[in-house]
Amino acid sequence: MFHIILWLSLPLFSQQYYTGNPDSIVILSVQLMDESTLKPIQFAHIINLRTFRGGISDTSGMFRLPVMHGDLLRVSSIGYFDQYYLVPDTLKGFVRLEILMRQKVYLINEVRINTLGNYEQFRRKFVSTELPDKETRELQRKFRQMARDTAMKSAPVRTGIPLNFPSPEQRLEMQRQELYKKLREQRIMDDKFNPVIVSRLTGLQGDDLYEFMRYCNFSRDYLLSTNHYDIMIATLHAFEQYKRIKGRNK
Structure with a gap:
């Protein structure tokens, strides 16, 4: 019973920040995963670009966020390209999603390593x-x-001339x-x-x-x-x- 009350309280709380038709409010439960390894991506940042509210994924790559139809979410994490997700009108109530993120290669200038020390x-x-x-x-x-x-x-040479030579x-x-x-x-x-x-x-x-x-x-x-x-x-x-x-x- 406790879990049911907690789940029902989320839409009521979210209405402080979301106005309009209550049916358009969706609770997203998203897991972020690496596109290549399918491992969870922890501590990624998620922000709703309409309300500028968001959160951070946990150690299993999960986060939960109340959104509305048409909201645009941006997901960012060091080492990955940013991902954008547009909340479609077809979603209702509580929805679980998986978002795959692609690794990013950073180009840096040449680094010279000196093994001689200072x-x-x-x-x-x-x-x-x-x-x-x-x-x-x-x-x-x-x-x-x-x-x-x-x-x-340096052998001595006699000249017969008294000059002031060494x-x-x-x-x-x-x-x-x-x-x-x-x-x-x-x-x-x-x-x-x-x-x-x-x-x-x-x-x-x-x-x-x-x-x-x-x-x-x-x-x-x-x-x-x-x-x-x-x-x-x-x-x-x-x-x-x-x-x-x-x-x-x-």
């Missing part, structure tokens, strides 16, 4: 990275070769300092941009790796004045362009 995180990881022994030995070999070449070029020892020291400077700069550049780092970033190996490094063509001044993090970001951007160019040339 600069401070990258700096800590980079500082703790040890270069392979092979690179260290190669730098030592270059240093010894440059030192021998410098010593040979002594052979001074010239040797100046050249040694210049050599140290070049070695330090080369080590700095190699630390920031070398085959090991580029291969880890891009996955390239062998000839493809060195071809891409030549494509980057970073200047000496750029490598010396730019931090490790920004060089890696620039390398990743260059790699995206490089892949597009290689794709067009296939």
